[in-house]
Amino acid sequence: MSFSVSVLIPTYNYGDKIIYAINSVLNQSYPQSLVEIIVVDDGSTDNTRIVLDKFIKNKSIIYFYQSNKGKASATSQAIKLSSGSIIFCLDADDIFYSEKIQETVTIYEKHTNVVHVSTPAQIKYLNGNSSIENIPKFLLNRPIEGAFVLNYFFSNNILFGGGSTFSCLASVLKYANFPDSINMYIDELLIIIALSKGATYFIAEPLSIWNVHQNNFSVHSDKDSKMFQKNKSLLYSSNALLFYLNDLNVNFNFKKLYYLKHQIRLIYFAELENRKSLFLIIQFILNSFIKNRYSYTTHLKYSTFNRLLPTQIISFLKHIRPKK
Secondary structure, three states: OOOOEEEEEEEOOOOOOHHHHHHHHHOOOOOHHHEEEEEEEEOOOOOHHHHHHHHHHOOOOEEEEEOOOOHHHHHHHHHHHOOOOEEEEOOOOOEEOOOHHHHHHHHHHHOOOEEEEEOOOEEEOOOOOEEEOOOOHHHEOOEEEHHHHHHHHHHOOOOOOOHHHOEEEHHHHOOOOOOHHHHHHHHHHHHHHHHOOOEEEEOOOOOEEEEOOOOOOOOOOOOOOOHHHHHHHHHHHHHHHHHHHOOOOOOHHHHHHHHHHHHHHHHHHHHHOOOOOHHHHHHHHHHHHHOOOOOHHHHHHOOOOHHHOOHHHHHHHHHHOOOO
16 A cells, blocks of 8 residues: 655745755655645745746645745645645755655554654754754654653653654644644644554654754744744744643643643743743742642753742853853
8 A cells, every 4th residue: 555645845935945855855765656745835035936936837846825824824724735645744944865755654554553653853953063863762663652652752841753753644634723823833733633643653763854053943042133022922832732732632641741841931931031030930830839739850851940040040050060
């Protein structure tokens, strides 16, 4: 049995990079007749449309343009347009290795209970260095119940399997609701939905490259003039996802853990913006230590005790920390 696959590429102003992402899919060892590439342009204002013109004309991609609504909206639209049995996500600034689709499809063929297949990412940095995501070895090369993995991830304040490493059966995602308000945490939501619906499988070898640069949502700099707006958007998206979980069929313990994650984000961004006050610290204590009683281990994993310190003390401790 050969699966048809859809590769989703939401993009916004990545005209200088998206061509590499598309070519990495066109150069797959998997039969191209079974692969569709769906690019949803989320209101790009650069040369993205010009760069994509040849791919559109020769029908190498399905192209959809929308006004700027965010990554969640673009991803949701791409899912609606897709017709493949398996959905892959690919950020416009990342690339797939040539065996990515073939090796992933092989897992779905062998394990009928698996709904999500991923790998560690090969991470490449601006300075030319690279690393591989350090996924716990016991998770690799075997199917594991997704609900267990989901709780393991959030109990330990880690998360793998999203972004350009994400693939999932289309039947799991086609009827899911993806509110635009979740925007900057759509990758996180996709993992949560997939792992809550069945078994997951992590291939041990990296099959995609994640390029880290200053435009990544996960990269922060207190010298970035856009930091405040980015943090505001992240908190809005986090709050929307927290609200969304109330209607999602995941266990109560997981929802509690995500609530803690959201509280950490609130206080952490306050630190970054130098607006952490005694009132915020007290509010954090009430929400994270009294309202919900997490285990001591969980507090250590999330560094909640560090968040109790005033910003000045945290800055001082960072300053005197010995360099490695």
